[in-house]
Amino acid sequence: MNTEALGGIMITEKEIIARAEEIGRQISEDYKDEPILLLGILRGAVMWMTELMKHLTGDVEIDFMACSSYGASTKTSGEVKINKDLESDISGKNVIIVEDIVDSGITLQYLKGYLENRGPKSVRICALLDKPEGRRVDIEADYVGFTVGNQFIVGYGLDYAQKYRQLPYIAYIDESKI
Ligand code: IMP
Numbered sequence: 001m002n003t004e005a006l007g008g009i010m011i012t013e014k015e016i017i018a019r020a021e022e023i024g025r026q027i028s029e030d031y032k033d034e035p036i037l038l039l040g041i042l043r044g045a046v047m048w049m050t051e052l053m054k055h056l057t058g059d060v061e062i063d064f065m066a067c068s069s070y071g072a073s074t075k076t077s078g079e080v081k082i083n084k085d086l087e088s089d090i091s092g093k094n095v096i097i098v099e100d101i102v103d104s105g106i107t108l109q110y111l112k113g114y115l116e117n118r119g120p121k122s123v124r125i126c127a128l129l130d131k132p133e134g135r136r137v138d139i140e141a142d143y144v145g146f147t148v149g150n151q152f153i154v155g156y157g158l159d160y161a162q163k164y165r166q167l168p169y170i171a172y173i174d175e176s177k178i
């Protein structure tokens with residue numbers, strides 16, 4: 001792993017764990033005795049989801065989806081391709097999409113619509129990071145770990161060309177040093 005390109009720790013593991021606990025407590029209060037289906041978006045959300053779910057006190061099921069967006073840099077409403085669909089029947093369920101980062105918002109806007117068509121009781125979004133400057137469609141996460149600026153970020157599940165996901169902290173990357 002080329003650590004030269006890493007621009008220092010932006011959010012520490014300790015801070016992320018503390019925030020997961022706060023958000024987990026908040027979700028547990030919001031849903032009370034209602035069961036939840038946590039839907040992790042592969043692959044970036046994996047670390048955040050495992051940390052978050054430790055703090056949920058109600059009945060929790062988990063499932064995963066994988067998707068990728070095409071031509072997102074040139075289109076105003078990008079198309080999203082589903083590479084792995086979820087396996088659960090979500091009709092009548094409270095779904096919480098767990099995502100690594102909301103950038104343009106295109107992925108989440110598409111996913112939310114896709115899931116809402118399957119008759120769930122509710123769909124909310126929980127993202128580790130929010131990059132509001134990148135937004136190109138009108139969507140907000142209901143639960144956000146941390147708000148970040150317009151830098152490219154890696155670690156805690158987030159990658160640059162599939163690398164750096166294993167870092168236990170969030171760092172920004174200096175693309176000129178890669
Ligand atoms: P959106 O559809 O533009 O909101 O894209 C969200 C996806 O882009 C995330 O799930 C990430 O996989 C990826 N992404 C956006 N910004 C970053 C970043 O700073 N680092 C790593 N991945 C990112």
Ligand code: MG
Pocket residue numbers: 041042043044045100101
């Ligand atoms: Mg992703």
